[in-house]
Amino acid sequence: MIKTCDVLIIGGGLVGCASAYYLARAGVDVLLVEANDLNARASGANAGSIHLQIPHHEFVTLGESWANNFAPVLPMMLQSTRLWKQLGAELGRDLEFSQTGGIIVARTVEQLDLVRRKTEIENKHGIGTQMLTAAELKSMAPYISCDMIGGAYCPDEGKANPLLATSTFADAAKRHGARIMIHATVMALKTTAGGFEAKLHSGQIRAHRVINAAGADSGRIASMLGLSLQIDGFPLQVSVSEPIEPLVRHLIYSAAGKLTLKQMKNGTCLIGGGWSSRQLPDGGLAIDPDSLTSNLETAIAAVPGLQSARIVRTWPAIVNGTTDWRPLIGEVPRLPGFYVNMFPWMGFTAGPISALLTAELILGRKPSIDIERISALNG
Ligand SMILES: Cc1cc2nc3c(=O)[nH]c(=O)nc-3n(C[C@H](O)[C@H](O)[C@H](O)COP(=O)(O)OP(=O)(O)OC[C@H]3O[C@@H](n4cnc5c(N)ncnc54)[C@H](O)[C@@H]3O)c2cc1C
Known part of the structure; x- marks a missing residue:
């Protein structure tokens, strides 16, 4: 036909x-x-983060020239957050979008310096990320580990429900x-x-x-x-915890390791950050236990209160990627x-x-x- x-x-x-x-x-x-x-x-299958900060891991591994080449994309992402803001009303359904702000936390002076250099690039492209001292971080997000010496806050970041x-x-x-x-x-x-x-x-x-x-x-x-x-596909994985009492108010990243962490409307916490899953010889996907352990360790190091939350599911999925x-x-x-x-x-x-x-x-x-x-x- x-x-x-x-x-x-x-x-x-x-x-x-x-x-x-x-x-x-x-x-x-x-x-x-x-x-x-x-x-x-x-x-x-994604982690539901509404991002605006340049990914820290890539800033470190691919370098500042990569970040400068990528940064003109940021205003497009900012414009998307403006669309997200009105989509629930426009489409007639609550998409659980909220602009909670995103915080990247750093444990060492070296990490904090990299965050500062990354923030400068974001600011040049219209993203209003602000550096946070340890005291500012503590007052804004008291649930963050006291080991963290500072970070940066991007008010326009947040989350929505991918389902x-x-x-x-x-x-x-x-x-x-x-x-x-x-x-x-x-x-x-x-x-x-x-x-x-x-x-x-x-x-x-x-x-x-x-x-x-x-x-x-x-x-x-x-x-x-x-x-x-x-264009390629890359296998990643994300985990979700059982619902817990309200704890994580922001989208959290870490300069100490790959992490995205947020608490959804139903109380569950989504934990990801670009950790790879395994691609099987038949093309199927499987969880990588090492990625899972490292991802959870990074999450608990940033937010110790997560320690007692049980993970109920981890799933693999392919992300669409380009090298630049x-x-x-x-x-x-x-x-x-x-x-x-x-x-x-x-x-x-x-x-x-x-x-x-x-x-x-x-x-x-x-x-x-x-x-x-x-x-x-x-x-
Ligand atoms: C684990 C994970 C976590 C992520 N976390 C985030 C996050 O927190 N924030 C964020 O911004 N992004 C995140 N991403 C990235 C984001 O999910 C993707 O970039 C985005 O969903 C891509 O949307 P898409 O519609 O282009 O692709 P897809 O959702 O992959 O849709 C493409 C569709 O095309 C269909 N298709 C393919 N071939 C054919 C064909 N021949 N005929 C008909 N249909 C076909 C597929 O079946 C598929 O449904 C994450 C991705 C993954 C995998």
Whole structure:
């Protein structure tokens, strides 16, 4: 059977479903296809952090030149937090978004100095991170370990619930007329006189334009059209504790080791920070016990009150990544009508703005922010 649409979106994660919403809201004929269930990959398995600070581990390991190259992306993420703020009211559902502020804590003078240098770059790009003395840290977050000698605070950071956002965008897109097919895998894609044709088990889809929102699989989708994009999948893991009494008021990071830590509305604490899981020879994923131990040690070193909380689940998932951490957003110059919408590593934070920008480009509107300097598609 042959279906037709103006815009075919490949991928039903946060980015694909939000793109479907922004386009359908503007009256575009949208068809989204998802190989699994909606939100079954990174968008539904992430740690729910709304980030603005440059990741500390990468600042240390990749260096200041990497951070300076990445930093023009920060205003885009800031713009996404502004969208997040209004999404609950706009889409008609509480997405448990809250701007609690994020704090990175440091245990040594060397760590604190690195945090200061990182903060200077963030400030240059409009992120209002402020250094904290030990006394300021204690007064702002008394639950942080007394071993920490200071840190930095970013007021616009926070959290949202990854189990709610994608389906809420999808429902809103459907209300505006978007069609969504699940268990519909694009197996092949080719250009035609009128645009593109996708081959699925259930038949063909002809579209004038295509958005590649396949996350870690975006490179594979692009290769169907002979295009080489440097996008990969990396196995990570996150843990969740049992619900505990209110304890962790902020999004917590540590300069002493990889950590993101936050307490959700239901009292559970989500603990992650980019620790890798294991990829099995058959392609499946498994928890890495060493990563789990190190992640929990870093969390307890920052917030000793977590010591008695039991971990109820740890899960692995693949994150979409690029080596320079820059997003790939926009129309591919040599393939008119083929758009890539891929925000790596922190795509939960940036999913809404990434989708809005792509929709604006497709609608021929001026993008809300200048993506020329941001997207790696532009060199
Ligand atoms: C463990 C973990 C923790 C993370 N923590 C955070 C965090 O705290 N904050 C943050 O900002 N970011 C975080 N991220 C990153 C974030 O989750 C992702 O960057 C973001 O969800 C990517 O969204 P997406 O819609 O592009 O991709 P995905 O959610 O991966 O969706 C892509 C979809 O495309 C579908 N697809 C692929 N191939 C095909 C095909 N051939 N046909 C049809 N459909 C196809 C897939 O099935 C998938 O559902 C984390 C990621 C992981 C894995």
